[in-house]
Amino acid sequence: MPNFLEVNHLKVWDKSSGEVILHDSSFKVNAESCLAVVGESGSGKSVTCRAIMRLNKPWVSQSGEILLHGENLSFLSDKEMRQKRGKTMYLIMQHGMSAFDPSTVVGVHLYETLKQHFGWNKHEAAGHMSIAMKSVMLKEPMEIMNKYPHQLSGGMLQRIMIALALVLEPDLIIADEPTTALDTISQYEVLEQFLQLRERLGCSMIFVSHDLGMVRKLADEVLVMKNGVIVEQGSTESIFTAAKHEYTRYLVSTKQTLNDHFKSVMGGQGVAKR
């Protein structure tokens, strides 16, 4: 399958302190495939996601090539990048709350986004959103769209983001720990929605997660990061069964130990594997 996204020699640094955050990252995401990014806190997973979207803070600089469908995003103006975000590249963050303006009801954000990308009026946007929201098990969509973000749970906000993705049909979805802030039941439900999202849109995906059980279920390939450096990339199967790097083996064995412990506590019921 052709490469859909190609990142070459991505370097990211803090201009004010001179600290290098990502040293020299190169990786690829195939068309219609999901790349999971794993690694300990502070290893640079979020900065990588934001660099692709060009959403890092103004004092953070980046160099290198980011090719999407062969188009080098580094050459695009800020205005052109804004047009790419949402419809072509779609970011789902850890806290659903951060995607929405706290001072308006969530419908306003949804209508504005859909107006920007499709030119739809409020009525058209509400119609499309209602169908998508029902499909991700959000009942009473019109009622939900009239609520402020703080009146909705984290799981509901993430599902609204997934529903919006279903309407926008982006080519690339970047999900940065989309389930970390949720309780266990909601994590499972949102993961199910991600699986369906992939199936329905056939899009490419970058999925950042601490949860290796989820990664194993969702991803085709896994990229392992440590201290701003990619230490290993391979198929999900090879990472879990035949990791080359010591750090990857450490991550996988820690997960196995936790799973075994969980199994004993739950009386034999471990975390489901693919």
Ligand SMILES: Nc1ncnc2c1ncn2[C@@H]1O[C@H](COP(=O)(O)OP(=O)(O)OP(=O)(O)O)[C@@H](O)[C@H]1O
């Ligand atoms: N806006 C910023 N300005 C300067 N440095 C930053 C900025 N954002 C992140 N960093 C630094 O970059 C490094 C990587 O951070 P990043 O948030 O990408 O890690 P992460 O792997 O996503 O961690 P976590 O799993 O905890 O979210 C950290 O040392 C962090 O302090």
